[in-house]
Amino acid sequence: MSALKHHILVGFLMALFLVAPVQAGEAEDLRDYVDENTQRLVEKLNNERGLYERDPEAFYKSMDQALTDFVDFRRIAARVMGRYARQTTPEQRDEFVVAFKRSLFDSYAQALVNAEGFQIKVKEATINPQSDDRASVQMEVISASGNRYPVTYSMYKTGNGRWLMENVIVEGVNIGLAFRDRFSQEMEENRGQIQAVIDGWSDAAKSLNFDQKVDKS
Numbered sequence: 001m002s003a004l005k006h007h008i009l010v011g012f013l014m015a016l017f018l019v020a021p022v023q024a025g026e027a028e029d030l031r032d033y034v035d036e037n038t039q040r041l042v043e044k045l046n047n048e049r050g051l052y053e054r055d056p057e058a059f060y061k062s063m064d065q066a067l068t069d070f071v072d073f074r075r076i077a078a079r080v081m082g083r084y085a086r087q088t089t090p091e092q093r094d095e096f097v098v099a100f101k102r103s104l105f106d107s108y109a110q111a112l113v114n115a116e117g118f119q120i121k122v123k124e125a126t127i128n129p130q131s132d133d134r135a136s137v138q139m140e141v142i143s144a145s146g147n148r149y150p151v152t153y154s155m156y157k158t159g160n161g162r163w164l165m166e167n168v169i170v171e172g173v174n175i176g177l178a179f180r181d182r183f184s185q186e187m188e189e190n191r192g193q194i195q196a197v198i199d200g201w202s203d204a205a206k207s208l209n210f211d212q213k214v215d216k217s
Contacts, residue, residue, distance in 0.1 A: 027135070030125040030163070034137055039120075063105045072156075072164040073097050079166075080179045084187055087194055096198045103205035117144040133157040182208055 052059040067073075077100045078085050078093070085093065119142040128134035134156055141149040154167040167176040183197065186204050190196040197204070 027125045027127050030127075030135060031122055031137065034125065034139075035122040060102065060105055064101065067101075072166060073101050075164075075166055076100070076176065079176055080183050082180050082184065084183065084194060087192075092194065092198060096201065099198055099201040100205075103202050106202065107205065118142060135163070178208060179205070 048059070048062065051062065074093075074097050077097045080100060081088065081093075081096060088096070121140045121142060123138040123140065125135055125137045128136075134154070136152055136154055139151050139153075141151055143149070149171055152169040153165055154169075155163045156166050157163050167174065169175065182204055183201075186197040186200065187194065190200075
């Protein structure tokens with residue numbers, strides 16, 4: 001994996017970690033909250049750098065415990081499936097949520113294992129003026145060599161006031177859309193056999209070439 005791909009994956013999974021419950025009545029409050037948690041996250045990443053190689057199942061468990069209450073994986077997975085979600089059974093939807101999370105955790109682990117030192121700078125948060133239950137946060141992943149990769153992630157607020165992540169954009173590339181396009185491609189290649197796509201999702205996710213997508217953006 002190239003250095004750029006490492007930072008794209010790290011940026012995507014940073015967003016997963018950082019969106020925790022918070023009452024963000026003002027954009028500045030949200031920005032400060034994310035900034036504080038960013039530094040905690042970087043420390044956590046460094047501390048767990050070798051866990052995936054030592055004990056992958058412990059790594060998966062750690063990721064699941066850290067993210068399940070903060071990230072709407074079911075909402076994201078449904079968007080990745082797109083119109084094909086209507087063809088699935090409840091059991092298949094549950095199965096894909098698990099497969100999707102595992103693919104993200106694997107990507108995170110590989111990025112972390114290969115990535116050099118990096119910094120995260122949170123720049124600003126913006127509450128959607130048309131809808132106060134939507135917000136975006138602008139940040140940068142800064143590599144050890146000084147390259148900067150802009151990351152924007154979208155958040156929505158649930159009925160009980162909890163902010164959850166629902167999408168990420170890296171260098172202008174809509175990551176959620178990239179996953180959805182890949183799912184659609186897999187459906188075509190597997191002639192509409194959705195169970196086959198779910199079963200093979202891990203390999204399909206690994207084949208996403210974010211480097212080329214960024215180059216074309």
